[in-house]
Ligand SMILES: O=c1[nH]c(=O)c2nc[nH]c2[nH]1
């Protein structure tokens with residue numbers, strides 16, 4: 001769907017790299033009717049606007065001036081969540097992973113055998129994620145083909161950019177929630193790929209989804225690896241090295257593999273377009289292998305804390321140049337918002353830094369240019385939530401930041417006291433972005449939003465230039 005071309009005038013936050021973001025109090029951004037960013041001008045005074053529109057031959061285009069409390073920023077990218085687990089968010093947090101799967105999660109996912117249940121649940125999943133500012137999302141669905149097609153239909157109708165996979169699981173699962181054979185699992189996966197590709201969209205894509213090594217026979221993993229080799233444009237998502245009991249069990253099932261990462265690698269499933277959720281307890285040789293294969297990590301700190309899985313040494317991964325994005329991992333994680341994940345990523349990085357202080361070989365004081373064993377700066381958190389996620393999804397040329405030629409997948413954030421977000425309404429600075437300290441104020445406001453904001457502060461959500469959600473969305 002296209003809208004008319006538009007120009008937005010006001011403040012913009014734009015991630016640059018792991019250590020920097022632009023805070024532009026007075027920017028002018030032109031978005032084509034196809035939702036592509038056509039041009040971006042910085043430091044634009046009011047009296048210059050019309051001349052710049054004329055320069056771009058855009059004088060007749062509708063101009064939207066942002067409120068002094070507002071700014072635009074790229075939409076959030078959730079690199080890992082389970083749409084079929086939203087019904088049990090917030091339940092069973094006394095468990096660790098394997099008991100949690102058995103007692104809470106598999107029984108919930110099994111209900112999606114009923115397509116009526118999928119039709120009841122999935123629309124609210126999309127609405128909730130979009131209203132929290134998630135413009136791109138990587139979804140695990142249940143193992144059921146028909147219900148997963150429904151998720152794809154709903155994602156398509158919602159306008160969100162999405163990767164959707166049905167779980168592959170043919171062993172170590174309950175009798176009521178298991179696939180009958182590797183052949184059936186692969187046939188259903190191929191049928192889903194075909195179905196999603198038949199939808200009239202460029203935004204919704206299939207993704208091969210072996211649940212995790214434990215729930216897949218070697219035969220199934222080999223067949224999925226062959227499928228990925230036959231059609232290399234289909235990405236892969238799975239879990240890796242989340243919990244110590246899980247790792248021990250995995251090694252006992254795949255005795256020929258030295259490490260968890262080897263399991264995926266030896267089955268052709270560790271590639272540049274593989275998304276690995278968690279990576280909590282990776283061995284150094286696994287980190288090297290993941291780097292060599294250029295696979296991406298979905299860092300899910302809310303889930304890792306909630307299921308007592310452990311702390312992730314994200315800084316080390318960033319120092320090695322591994323692609324890292326953020327994931328809500330609902331319902332291992334109890335929050336559907338990437339903002340909560342940002343907050344927990346920050347806290348977790350501080351815990352990692354406390355622990356490192358006590359160790360002789362700590363890298364903490366070695367160099368200012370490294371991330372290992374240090375709290376993640378605000379710029380890094382912003383990057384992980386946007387560009388980092390885009391890189392993990394291999395969408396870095398399309399989304400993640402505002403650059404000419406990229407898609408306008410964007411949020412309008414508002415700290416207007418009218419939003420009634422308690423953490424923010426106390427922060428009433430009437431000056432807007434006009435004074436000499438505008439940039440500093442904007443940087444402070446971003447930090448305030450990342451740590452105290454929520455969906456009340458997300459006024460508008462666009463994907464490919466189309467308004468699809470936010471507090472001001474009535475559609
Ligand atoms: O956080 C997780 N959620 C899951 O549903 C799951 N399945 C395997 N491993 C998993 N980890």
Ligand SMILES: [Zn+2]
Nearest residue numbers: 082239277329
């Ligand atoms: Zn998960």
